[in-house]
Amino acid sequence: MSELLQQIINGISLGSIYALIAIGYTMVYGVLRFINFAHGDVFMIGGFVGYYAAPHIMPLVGGSVILAGPIVLLLAMTVCSILGVTIEKLAYKPLRFRPKLTILITAIGISLFLEFGGQLLFGPDPKSFPTLIPSTTLIDSQNLILTTTPVIVIGTAIILIVLLRFIVQNTKMGTAMRAVSFNQQAASLMGININTVISFTFVLGSSLAAAGGILYGTLYPSINPLMGIFPGLKAFISAVLGGIGNIPGAALGGLIIGMTETFVTGYLSPTYRDAIAFGILILILLFKPSGILGRYEAEKV
Amino acid sequence: MLRVQNLQVRYGAIAAVKGISLTIERGTIATLLGTNGAGKTTTLRTISGLIKAAGGTIHFGDRDITNKPCHEIVAMGIAQAPEGRMIFSNLTVKENLRMGAYLRKDRAEIQRDLDFAFSIFPRLKERMKQPGGTLSGGEQQMLAISRALMARPGLLMLDEPSLGIAPILVKTIFDKIVEINRELGMTILLVEQNAHLALQIAHYAYVIETGQMVIEGKASEIAKNEDVRKAYLGET
Numbered sequence: 001m002s003e004l005l006q007q008i009i010n011g012i013s014l015g016s017i018y019a020l021i022a023i024g025y026t027m028v029y030g031v032l033r034f035i036n037f038a039h040g041d042v043f044m045i046g047g048f049v050g051y052y053a054a055p056h057i058m059p060l061v062g063g064s065v066i067l068a069g070p071i072v073l074l075l076a077m078t079v080c081s082i083l084g085v086t087i088e089k090l091a092y093k094p095l096r097f098r099p100k101l102t103i104l105i106t107a108i109g110i111s112l113f114l115e116f117g118g119q120l121l122f123g124p125d126p127k128s129f130p131t132l133i134p135s136t137t138l139i140d141s142q143n144l145i146l147t148t149t150p151v152i153v154i155g156t157a158i159i160l161i162v163l164l165r166f167i168v169q170n171t172k173m174g175t176a177m178r179a180v181s182f183n184q185q186a187a188s189l190m191g192i193n194i195n196t197v198i199s200f201t202f203v204l205g206s207s208l209a210a211a212g213g214i215l216y217g218t219l220y221p222s223i224n225p226l227m228g229i230f231p232g233l234k235a236f237i238s239a240v241l242g243g244i245g246n247i248p249g250a251a252l253g254g255l256i257i258g259m260t261e262t263f264v265t266g267y268l269s270p271t272y273r274d275a276i277a278f279g280i281l282i283l284i285l286l287f288k289p290s291g292i293l294g295r296y297e298a299e300k301v
Numbered sequence: 302m303l304r305v306q307n308l309q310v311r312y313g314a315i316a317a318v319k320g321i322s323l324t325i326e327r328g329t330i331a332t333l334l335g336t337n338g339a340g341k342t343t344t345l346r347t348i349s350g351l352i353k354a355a356g357g358t359i360h361f362g363d364r365d366i367t368n369k370p371c372h373e374i375v376a377m378g379i380a381q382a383p384e385g386r387m388i389f390s391n392l393t394v395k396e397n398l399r400m401g402a403y404l405r406k407d408r409a410e411i412q413r414d415l416d417f418a419f420s421i422f423p424r425l426k427e428r429m430k431q432p433g434g435t436l437s438g439g440e441q442q443m444l445a446i447s448r449a450l451m452a453r454p455g456l457l458m459l460d461e462p463s464l465g466i467a468p469i470l471v472k473t474i475f476d477k478i479v480e481i482n483r484e485l486g487m488t489i490l491l492v493e494q495n496a497h498l499a500l501q502i503a504h505y506a507y508v509i510e511t512g513q514m515v516i517e518g519k520a521s522e523i524a525k526n527e528d529v530r531k532a533y534l535g536e537t
Contacts, residue, residue, distance in 0.1 A: 176403060182391050185387065187400070188370075188371035188375075190404075190448070190452070191452060192403055193372045194372075
């Protein structure tokens with residue numbers, strides 16, 4: 001029983017990180033109708049911003065734990081927002097009216113650029129992620145050990161997702177985003193500058209990915225320039241599972257994939273951990289390509 | 302107010318609009334008539350900046366708006382209720398209207414315009430919180446017109462507001478177009494295939510065929526001209 005509880009906590013922790021990354025995939029798909037395969041690497045950069053910034057931030061705030069964590073988080077989110085918007089402006093925008101395959105291949109190119117550029121810049125060897133918030137034990141009963149780390153990871157993810165939902169549902173820019181994702185021409189006729197909305201989408205998506213990178217480093221304190229590949233793919237699968245283009249779906253998909261992986265690792269064998277996610281992808285594409293919360297959408301001619 | 306001179310639009314090698322000119326006076330309703338494929342919608346889309354003109358100029362007031370980006374043209378004061386209505390199905394009726402006022406920041410005035418829209422189309426108020434996609438065709442057209450009005454434009458362009466709508470609602474919508482013109486002094490460019498209806502409410506009319514202007518004149522005179530109606534407006 002207690003082991004099950006432990007697994008559930010681990011599953012939700014990992015799942016909430018997948019959820020944060022998956023939301024970025026799904027939002028970009030919503031407005032631009034393509035999969036930004038470089039998104040997982042933006043997540044990695046988020047982790048590295050934390051790695052390099054934390055030692056400088058800590059002394060600045062006098063070692064205050066309450067301040068250091070959020071400042072590092074916000075810094076990583078800001079850097080990655082700028083990175084995301086820059087990638088869009090330089091690499092994707094010039095190709096917006098080209099065939100979708102062109103932009104997809106460009107995304108893979110950007111992904112490789114960030115991964116191997118990262119190896120060149122940061123070095124290929126894994127680095128240990130600084131402790132932003134010292135782990136203290138909250139519950140230590142027979143088999144269940146609950147530390148502050150998963151509580152902070154899950155809590156931060158929930159706060160960010162709720163904030164995102166508020167922005168998308170209740171602000172003018174968020175409403176414009178939904179309008180653009182439904183019909184770009186009609187949105188232009190409202191006076192909406194499509195480019196602004198696209199940039200805004202990249203800001204939101206990239207900052208959530210950055211937060212994911214920081215939380216990932218907090219949870220599994222070893223980071224390397226290729227760390228974005230698998231979480232990126234898992235988050236992509238989460239987005240497809242939840243229904244691509246659907247934000248609550250991406251969050252739900254992330255939780256499901258995170259839980260499934262944790263359970264497979266814990267009760268079956270770690271060998272199948274990655275296989276299960278791809279198995280889910282294949283099943284979803286075969287039987288319900290629109291995903292759990294997605295609606296069927298006829299290809300526009 | 303709007304002056305289009307020798308406008309040409311091409312889709313690849315095909316010329317859709319071959320040099321049409323039209324002028325709309327402030328406060329009037331002008332109608333652009335013609336059969337399917339005559340180039341009416343293309344003309345409207347080019348004025349709005351959704352399509353690039355291959356030649357000619359478009360002036361709004363004293364500004365040259367030819368080939369300006371769509372959102373800038375809206376900012377200058379030209380709003381459109383497009384063909385097929387293009388309602389945001391995933392947004393509520395109220396959110397659709399809010400998007401119409403996207404560029405405005407005068408909250409009190411936006412609320413006034415919202416109240417005006419609800420006063421001329423009370424059905425929209427009833428359905429305020431419903432997604433736009435759940436509305437009937439006629440209601441969607443009311444929403445499309447109201448949404449364009451929310452921009453508080455200098456020129457309102459309506460692309461086939463009678464298309465695909467229950468006949469009983471068509472009459473209502475045309476009455477409301479007249480009301481909008483009278484109450485707000487709104488300048489309107491109305492594109493229609495239903496020439497009979499459009500000529501009843503318009504002050505001035507243009508008839509185009511295969512991208513060329515064939516005749517223009519006072520709506521009342523064109524309405525009387527049987528040759529024109531038979532030849533170009535598909536009446537028998």
